[in-house]
Amino acid sequence: MKIVRLAAAAAIALASCTLHAQEASPATAPPTAAPSVSPAVENSVVKIFSTLRRPDPFKPWTKATPQDITGSGVVIEGKRILTNAHVVGYASQVQVQASQDGDKVGATVVAIARGMDLALLKLDDESFFDKHKPVRRTSVLPDVREAVMAYGYPLGGTSLSVTKGIVSRVEFVPYGYGSAGLRVQIDAPINPGNSGGPVIDGDKMIGLAFSVAANAQNIGYVIPNEEVELFLRDVADGRYDGKPLLLDDVQTLENPVLRRYLKLDRSVDGVVVHRPYRSDAQYPLKEWDVITRIGDYPVDDQGMVKLGPNLRVRFQYRVQQVARDGKVPLTIVRDGRTMEVQVPVAGPRPLLIPPLEGSYPPYFVYGPIVFSRATAEYLSFINRNAPLLNAFGFNGNPLVTRRGDEPDAQHEELVVVSSPFFPHKLVAGYSNRFGSVVESVNGVPVRSLRHLVALLRDLKDDLVVLRFDQRLGETMILPRQAMVDATDGILQDNGIRSQGSPDMMAVWNGKKS
Secondary structure, three states: OOOOOOOHHHHOOOEEOOOOOOOOOOOOOOOOOOOOOHHHHHHHEEEEEEEEEEEEOOOOOOOOOOOEEEEEEEEOOOEEEEOOOOHHHHHHHEEEEEEOOOOEEEEEEEEOOOOOOOOEEEEHHHHHHHOOOOOOOOOOOOOOOEEEEEEOOOOOOOOEEEEEEEEEEEEEOOOOOOOEEEEEOOOOOOOOOOOOOOOOOOOOOEEEEEEEEOOOOOOOEEEHHHHHHHHHHHHOOOOOOOOOOOOEEEEEOOHHHHHHHHOOOOOOOOEEEEEEOOOOOOOOOOOEEEEEEEEEEEOOOOOOEEOOOOOOEEEHHHHHHOEEOOOOEEEEEEEOOOEEEEEOOOOOOOOOOOOOOOOOOOEEEEOEEEEEEEEEOOOOHOOOOOOHHHHHHHHOOOHHHOOOOOOOOOOOOEEOOOOOOOOOOHOOOOOOOOOOOOEOOEEEOOOHHHHHHEEEEEEEOOOOEEEEEOOOOEEEEEEEHHHHHHHHHHHOOOOOOOOOHHHHHHHOOOOOO
16 A cells, blocks of 8 residues: 655755655656757856855854855746745855856845745846847646756866757656645756756757756656746735645555455546545545545546556646635545535645745753754754664654654644753753753743743743753753853853844843733
């Protein structure tokens, strides 16, 4: 029984021009002739120079060392440049340069969709577009084995690079945290620096290069125009809201014993609702419902819908076409009866440990201890460390045990000791609590970082009792006034300009109860 989880996108993070390897797909059509290079396209593909200041989740009072990177982009209508979000995310400076131009032009990020890895740039000098015209985009998906060319500025040279290949596969897959969409696989060589460059059939763009498969050769991925158009329509009002998603977990209906258990006629095809997104009585989907159609489109036993005679993708793809007014129409079979229901759709599922999504982590320094909010980026210190991951799981640390949970009344977020203790006699004799989740302060459960700061602000007891949410470890007993008095000196000794991020300082300096 295979489990199909759209919400598993939360476990997949976009790396800079890197994604996951996929299995090979058989050829379904004869190859077409290789297209010719288009001078008009060449003139409208730009090189992007970005200086990034990413967050440092382990030193939240500062930013990571500036990093200069390059990528690619393409001129589109409206005097704009389309590129990848990972090329310009956290950029303090962006410049673009056309293939035959000697000067760079300053640019500003005006819209970004990190989950779908798309971004829009405006130029400081719009006269640039007098000589560099928009590249036309095709309105249909490319066929498998269709010949294409990838334009961009990969590492290893300064001039425009053009590589040839064919379309190998079209799929609907998780992109990033809470995002999923169509993805086109091509075998044209794509390398770091190609990100954001157009992939062309003739003189029309079929999509935007954005990643390569790890540990594989000649497997590159393209964001097709359909996803680009959804992004452009979404940001037309100046804000990116995100794609509608069906958040229920489903499983395939391939196993004959499962079909017998559900008493289904052999004529019924579809997928089984494994876990509805909500369990309240008013929610239209229930466990063991069989989804047979989404809108007017039949769903097969593997949870796929047909896009053509040779192309099937996951049925959740149709959500973005058929959703209306925040709901998607489904046909289901429940207890042998066929029913039509309207199921709510939403943006990304809220997470107790969310990604930063372009922001910087909040923090608060209290004596030699730094507190921050647990984020997906913060978990990087355990994600690639199997022994540590095992130890955290054995100890019941919520960073592991509650990784996929949603916020609730008791926990709006998880508060962590984000950094090793600063050296100080106040914490002498205690083991370092780096990575520990704060459970309570003087017996009061901590709901959020703001709540923690307010509790420390309003505390009148002589001693601070910090308890951590784990099986093994220590409870810290600290002198309250000495912690407060020591903070300024600790900040000065470690070159920290502020005791907390602006939002946390507003709480700390607020009215005491």
